[in-house]
Amino acid sequence: MKEFLRTKGFKMTPQRELIFRSFFELGRHVSVDELYDKVRLQDNTVGYSTVWRNLKLICRVGLAEVVNIGDGITRYDRVTNIPHGHLYCLKCKELIEFNVEQIVGMLAHKTSDYNFTPENFKIEIQGYCENCRESEVEVVEETKSDA
Amino acid sequence: MKEFLRTKGFKMTPQRELIFRSFFELGRHVSVDELYDKVRLQDNTVGYSTVWRNLKLICRVGLAEVVNIGDGITRYDRVTNIPHGHLYCLKCKELIEFNVEQIVGMLAHKTSDYNFTPENFKIEIQGYCENCRESEVEVVEETKSDA
DNA sequence: ATGGATGCAAAGCCTTTGCAAGCTT
DNA sequence: AAGCTTGCAAAGGCTTTGCATCCAT
Numbered sequence: 593m594k595e596f597l598r599t600k601g602f603k604m605t606p607q608r609e610l611i612f613r614s615f616f617e618l619g620r621h622v623s624v625d626e627l628y629d630k631v632r633l634q635d636n637t638v639g640y641s642t643v644w645r646n647l648k649l650i651c652r653v654g655l656a657e658v659v660n661i662g663d664g665i666t667r668y669d670r671v672t673n674i675p676h677g678h679l680y681c682l683k684c685k686e687l688i689e690f691n692v693e694q695i696v697g698m699l700a701h702k703t704s705d706y707n708f709t710p711e712n713f714k715i716e717i718q719g720y721c722e723n724c725r726e727s728e729v730e731v732v733e734e735t736k737s738d739a
Numbered sequence: 740m741k742e743f744l745r746t747k748g749f750k751m752t753p754q755r756e757l758i759f760r761s762f763f764e765l766g767r768h769v770s771v772d773e774l775y776d777k778v779r780l781q782d783n784t785v786g787y788s789t790v791w792r793n794l795k796l797i798c799r800v801g802l803a804e805v806v807n808i809g810d811g812i813t814r815y816d817r818v819t820n821i822p823h824g825h826l827y828c829l830k831c832k833e834l835i836e837f838n839v840e841q842i843v844g845m846l847a848h849k850t851s852d853y854n855f856t857p858e859n860f861k862i863e864i865q866g867y868c869e870n871c872r873e874s875e876v877e878v879v880e881e882t883k884s885d886a
Numbered sequence: 887a888t889g890g891a892t893g894c895a896a897a898g899c900c901t902t903t904g905c906a907a908g909c910t911t
Numbered sequence: 912a913a914g915c916t917t918g919c920a921a922a923g924g925c926t927t928t929g930c931a932t933c934c935a936t
Contacts, residue, residue: 598911601915602915602916603910603911603914603915603916604910605909605910605915605917606909607916607917608917624900624901637917637918638917638918639917639918639919640918640919641901641902641903641917641918641919642916642917642918644900644901644902645902645916645917646916658809660807660808660809661807664899664900664926666809666900666901677846679853679855679857681855688855690849690850690853695845695846695849698841698845699824699842699862703826703837703864703866705837706826706835706837706868706869707868707869707872708826708828708835708867708868709866709867709868709872710864710865711829711865711866711867712864712865713862713863713864713865714861714862714863714864714865715846715860715861715862715863716860716861716862717846717850717855717857717858717860717861718857718858718859718860718861719850719856719857719858719859720855720856720858721853721854721855721856722853722854722855725854725856745936748890749890749891750889750891750934750935750936751935752890752891752934752935753934754891754892755892771925771926784892784893785893786892786893786894787893787894788892788894788926788927789891789892791925791926791927792891792892792927793891811901811924811925812925813926
C-alpha cells in the first residue's frame with residue numbers, strides 16, 4: 593500500500609495507515625463520522641479533517657467511491673471487481689447491496705446510442721425491505737408541518 | 740392544480756403558483772437557485788425559503804424527485820411516466836437523460852430475489868459525453884494540492 | 887377565525903480551507 | 912532540505928427552522 597501510494601506521489605504516515613486500515617475493516621458504506629469514531633478508538637489525537645482528507649484520498653486513488661443516497665450523509669464504498677447497486681429501504685434506512693453485473697453490461701451498451709463513454713455506474717433502488725414491507729403504508733402520511 | 744393540492748391539504752397562493760409554474764417551465768434538473776432566479780424575475784419579493792419549501796412540496800406531492808449527482812447541488816426533476824436515468828459528463832457537467840424503461844423492468848424483477856419492494860429507481864452513469872471524450876485523459880491528472 | 891404560507895434572519899450541518907508545525911523521503 | 916501531512920480553528924455553502932405576519936378558505 594505504501595508503495596502503491598508512493599507511485600501516485602503520496603506519502604505514508606501513521607495516521608494515514610490507521611485510517612486506511614480502519615476504512616477497509618469497516619467495509620461498506622462508511623461515513624466520515626463512522627470512520628472518524630473508529631479511528632479515534634485507536635488514536636484519539638487524529639483530527640477530523642485528516643480522516644476526511646484521507647477518505648477523499650482513498651477515492652482519488654481509486655479504492656473507494658462516493659455513495660450519495662441523498663439523506664445528507666456521504667458514504668464511501670470500497671471499490672470491488674463486481675459492480676453492485678444499492679437497495680435503500682425508505683423505512684429502516686438499511687442499505688443492501690445487489691449484483692448489477694449484467695445490468696451494467698446492458699447500460700454500457702445503451703450509452704453508445706448517446707455517444708457517451710461511461711466511467712462508472714450508480715444504480716440505486718429505493719423501496720422497502722422484507723421486514724418493512726408490511727408497514728410501508730404508514731410512511732406515506734407523514735407530518736404535514738412544514739412544506 | 741389548486742384542486743389537486745387542496746385534496747392533499749395544501750393551499751394555493753400567488754407565490755406558490757408562480758413557483759410551480761416556473762418549475763415546470765424550466766423542465767428538468769432544476770436547482771433551487773435556478774428556480775429562485777427565474778421566480779424573482781417575475782416577482783422579486785418572493786423569499787428564498789419559500790422557493791425552497793415549495794420545491795420540497797412539489798416532491799412531497801409526487802410531481803418531482805431529487806436528483807443528487809454528488810456535486811453539491813441538489814436538483815429536482817419532474818416525474819414523468821417514462822423512467823429515465825442520467826448520463827453525467829464529468830468534464831462539462833452536462834446532464835443527459837436516457838430511457839431506462841427496459842432496464843427498470845429488469846431491475847424490478849431482480850429485486851424480488853432480495854424480497855425488496857421497489858418504489859423508485861435511480862440510475863446514473865458518469866463518464867464523458869461526445870464532445871468531451873477526447874480530452875478525458877487530461878482529467879485524470881488533476882491538481883495534487885490537497886488530498 | 888383558523889391554519890397553512892410567507893419572508894427574513896438566524897441556526898444547523900456537513901464539507902473545505904488556511905496556516906503553522908511536524909514528518910516522510 | 913523539500914514537500915506532503917496533520918490538527919485546529921475558522922470559513923463556506925447549502926439546507927432548515929423560528930417566528931411574527933399575512934392570506935386562503
